[in-house]
Amino acid sequence: MIKNLPLLLAVFLVGLGLRSITATASLSPMLYWPVVIISTVLLIWSMVALILNIGIQKHEKIRAKMDQ
Numbered sequence: 001m002i003k004n005l006p007l008l009l010a011v012f013l014v015g016l017g018l019r020s021i022t023a024t025a026s027l028s029p030m031l032y033w034p035v036v037i038i039s040t041v042l043l044i045w046s047m048v049a050l051i052l053n054i055g056i057q058k059h060e061k062i063r064a065k066m067d068q
Helices: 003-023 028-065
Strands: none
Touching: 003 028
């Protein structure tokens, strides 16, 4: 699961960048709302995936200790 970590962090940073752009720039409503929705989806998706990644890593460590 470590192979996914750079991708998840990149998705998180893209979502964070989009969110900061919408917070600082004055965009037209036609551009503002799609960017807000996309950034929210990217942030939520990356955070859920990171939480699942950490949970799976802990589960694998526990399983490895029990198999010894």
